Amino acid sequence: MAGEIEATAFGFDGQKTLGAALSRLTRNAAAQHCNSIEITHVARKSFLKVPYVCVSAHARHFQKGLAFSG
Numbered sequence: 765m766a767g768e769i770e771a772t773a774f775g776f777d778g779q780k781t782l783g784a785a786l787s788r789l790t791r792n793a794a795a796q797h798c799n800s801i802e803i804t805h806v807a808r809k810s811f812l813k814v815p816y817v818c819v820s821a822h823a824r825h826f827q828k829g830l831a832f833s834g
Contacts, residue, residue: 768804769793769823774816778808785819798823 771788775781793801805820 768820770820772816772818774814781817785817789819789821793823796823798825800824800826
């Protein structure tokens with residue numbers, strides 16, 4: 765239902781940086797009243813020798829019934 769969302773996090777520790785980007789994505793999905801995300805792309809890059817991670821995803825909402833309850 766929602767478009768693609770992206771989050772970027774800078775840092776030298778790869779796991780912490782990825783965790784920060786995923787945390788931003790989940791907060792963004794929760795703000796859209798969605799209860800899950802589908803990660804579509806993860807890219808590790810650097811800018812002026814500072815590494816960062818860019819994560820793209822789609823917000824999803826799994827529900828029991830046919831109607832969207834937001």
